[in-house]
Amino acid sequence: MSVIKLGVPSKGRLMEKTFEWFATRGVTLKRTGSAREYAGAVEGAEGVELVLLSASEIPRELAAGRIHLGVTGSDLVRDKLADWDRQLAALAPMGFGHADLIIAVPDCWADVETLEDLDAVAHAFRTTHGLRLRIATKYHRLVREYLTREGVADYQIVDSQGATEGTVKNLTAEVIADITSSGETLRANHLKILSDGMIHSSQATLFAARSADWAGLRPQFEKFAAQLGVDAGAI
Amino acid sequence: MALKSQARSTGQRILQAFLAAGAQEVQPDILQPAEVLLDLYGEDIRARAFVTADPGQGEYMLRPDFTVPVVQAHMRTGAEPARYCYLGEVFRKQDHSGAGRAIEYQQVGYEVFDREDPAAADAEVFSLFNGLLARFALSATIGDMGILRAAVEGLDTMPARKAALLRHIWRPVRFQKLLKRYAGISAPPAGRAAVLAGARPEAPWIGQRSAQEMDLRIKLLQEEAQCPPVAAEDVARLDALFALSCPAAQAPEALRALDIAAIAPAITRLESRLAALRARRIDLDAVQFDASHGRSTMEYYDGFVFSFAAADPDLPFVATGGRYDALTRILGQGAEIPAVGGMIRPGVLADLEAGA
Numbered sequence: 042m043s044v045i046k047l048g049v050p051s052k053g054r055l056m057e058k059t060f061e062w063f064a065t066r067g068v069t070l071k072r073t074g075s076a077r078e079y080a081g082a083v084e085g086a087e088g089v090e091l092v093l094l095s096a097s098e099i100p101r102e103l104a105a106g107r108i109h110l111g112v113t114g115s116d117l118v119r120d121k122l123a124d125w126d127r128q129l130a131a132l133a134p135m136g137f138g139h140a141d142l143i144i145a146v147p148d149c150w151a152d153v154e155t156l157e158d159l160d161a162v163a164h165a166f167r168t169t170h171g172l173r174l175r176i177a178t179k180y181h182r183l184v185r186e187y188l189t190r191e192g193v194a195d196y197q198i199v200d201s202q203g204a205t206e207g208t209v210k211n212l213t214a215e216v217i218a219d220i221t222s223s224g225e226t227l228r229a230n231h232l233k234i235l236s237d238g239m240i241h242s243s244q245a246t247l248f249a250a251r252s253a254d255w256a257g258l259r260p261q262f263e264k265f266a267a268q269l270g271v272d273a274g275a276i
Numbered sequence: 277m278a279l280k281s282q283a284r285s286t287g288q289r290i291l292q293a294f295l296a297a298g299a300q301e302v303q304p305d306i307l308q309p310a311e312v313l314l315d316l317y318g319e320d321i322r323a324r325a326f327v328t329a330d331p332g333q334g335e336y337m338l339r340p341d342f343t344v345p346v347v348q349a350h351m352r353t354g355a356e357p358a359r360y361c362y363l364g365e366v367f368r369k370q371d372h373s374g375a376g377r378a379i380e381y382q383q384v385g386y387e388v389f390d391r392e393d394p395a396a397a398d399a400e401v402f403s404l405f406n407g408l409l410a411r412f413a414l415s416a417t418i419g420d421m422g423i424l425r426a427a428v429e430g431l432d433t434m435p436a437r438k439a440a441l442l443r444h445i446w447r448p449v450r451f452q453k454l455l456k457r458y459a460g461i462s463a464p465p466a467g468r469a470a471v472l473a474g475a476r477p478e479a480p481w482i483g484q485r486s487a488q489e490m491d492l493r494i495k496l497l498q499e500e501a502q503c504p505p506v507a508a509e510d511v512a513r514l515d516a517l518f519a520l521s522c523p524a525a526q527a528p529e530a531l532r533a534l535d536i537a538a539i540a541p542a543i544t545r546l547e548s549r550l551a552a553l554r555a556r557r558i559d560l561d562a563v564q565f566d567a568s569h570g571r572s573t574m575e576y577y578d579g580f581v582f583s584f585a586a587a588d589p590d591l592p593f594v595a596t597g598g599r600y601d602a603l604t605r606i607l608g609q610g611a612e613i614p615a616v617g618g619m620i621r622p623g624v625l626a627d628l629e630a631g632a
């Protein structure tokens with residue numbers, strides 16, 4: 042029998058919270074084998090197979106149709122996939138893994154509160170330094186789309202895969218765009234959020250892949266969706 | 277989508293027509309130095325260029341368009357006046373999927389560098405394109421960034437505001453927000469008044485931007501706060517100008533009716549262009565004049581702009597072009613030559629041919 046493949050983050054709090062979310066809906070997900078082995082099992086639902094993956098790989102696996110369903114952050118899906126909603130359907134926000142993708146500037150910049158200020162500073166910075174204002178982030182697409190939509194110019198995106206808050210002090214960027222939940226790391230690094238610098242409010246979300254092979258899986262998907270309390274009509 | 281070979285043969289046909297019109301063919305490299313050139317493009321092309329690196333020679337990009345390399349070649353060696361044509365691939369990353377979103381496609385183009393008679397050169401390019409595209413029943417639209425720029429330059433307000441508005445003429449969203457701010461329609465940020473009065477956060481100074489740079493900007497903001505708002509009627513006139521759309525034959529009259537004194541010379545230039553187009557038997561009732569045409573798509577065009585579009589809104593423009601005097605000034609490092617040109621996408625044309 043063919044099965045619905047469900048991709049779930051393979052470790053950490055995101056995995057635990059996902060397991061809890063399914064458990065409260067009568068579906069038990071668990072890792073099997075040793076703690077280091079990425080194998081899993083599903084109890085309480087027919088024809089569903091658990092696939093443990095890195096959260097950052099789940100968008101790509103969904104887009105490729107290699108898994109039917111997947112749990113990951115809505116920020117990752119938007120950043121990694123072009124036209125994400127043509128490729129995936131968001132079945133349910135899951136109420137955890139909250140994080141905001143924001144734009145932050147040095148706290149000492151008294152004259153900068155908004156994107157309008159940032160844009161003006163970017164222009165002056167380019168004139169003075171002969172360099173476009175550098176924005177450090179790993180969310181290239183989301184940041185660029187947001188700034189394009191808002192009509193901000195004279196910036197450049199520099200890639201930062203970690204410790205992004207430190208890039209300003211280390212003189213590798215002037216501004217950052219990163220996810221934050223409490224804002225503590227930002228404060229500790231003397232950064233402040235622009236008042237209109239909220240790019241995306243992310244949370245863990247259950248997605249379905251439009252391009253996955255759903256042939257013959259419809260009845261068991263509808264049953265599974267009903268059990269989870271999500272709308273099967275979205276896909 | 278048309279096969280590459282079909283697109284190429286359509287492109288060759290157009291290239292021959294450009295050669296027959298007196299252009300000299302140029303073949304810019306596919307790999308262009310990234311650092312210098314990327315800076316000249318707007319955010320749109322810049323973000324979409326495929327950038328790669330050579331271990332010895334540094335960063336290169338796959339040619340995202342021809343105009344900049346053609347201008348560069350002309351500035352290095354060109355005699356005046358000059359006419360150039362080209363045919364080849366350009367490469368652009370696509371953030372969205374769908375028809376007409378090719379990452380590699382051909383452009384065939386024609387560029388005129390001539391300081392004698394700009395109106396005649398504008399008309400020459402447009403009518404050449406119009407003739408080549410006549411049988412495809414496309415809709416032609418023209419505009420003029422020069423009129424918009426003149427209207428902004430003529431505002432009764434401080435030069436820094438005008439400069440900021442001019443900088444964003446290609447980004448309507450930001451332009452509109454700035455205009456609202458300068459007109460006193462939207463309020464300054466909450467903390468602004470305190471900062472202007474001298475309040476500073478207790479935070480260590482970090483980053484490359486210096487405290488002097490901040491002081492300089494705060495001084496400018498203080499001057500700005502003293503400057504009276506842009507008059508509501510001037511904002512209304514600008515809004516009416518940006519929204520203006522009518523057959524080209526009626527454009528001068530419609531523009532005069534807006535009662536914006538500063539655009540009078542630009543309207544006169546538009547009239548000579550329209551006269552030059554009429555002399556080339558262009559039916560100006562069939563060409564649309566759209567004052568905002570080119571605002572959100574065609575950064576580096578700063579005067580006359582035009583496009584030819586198919587009826588299917590999912591298809592990209594079949595042809596676009598315009599005047600880019602300022603670009604020649606930047607690339608010529610002081611030397612400048614009025615330049616106008618445009619490009620046709622033979623792939624889109626081949627699709628239309630196949631469908632016809």
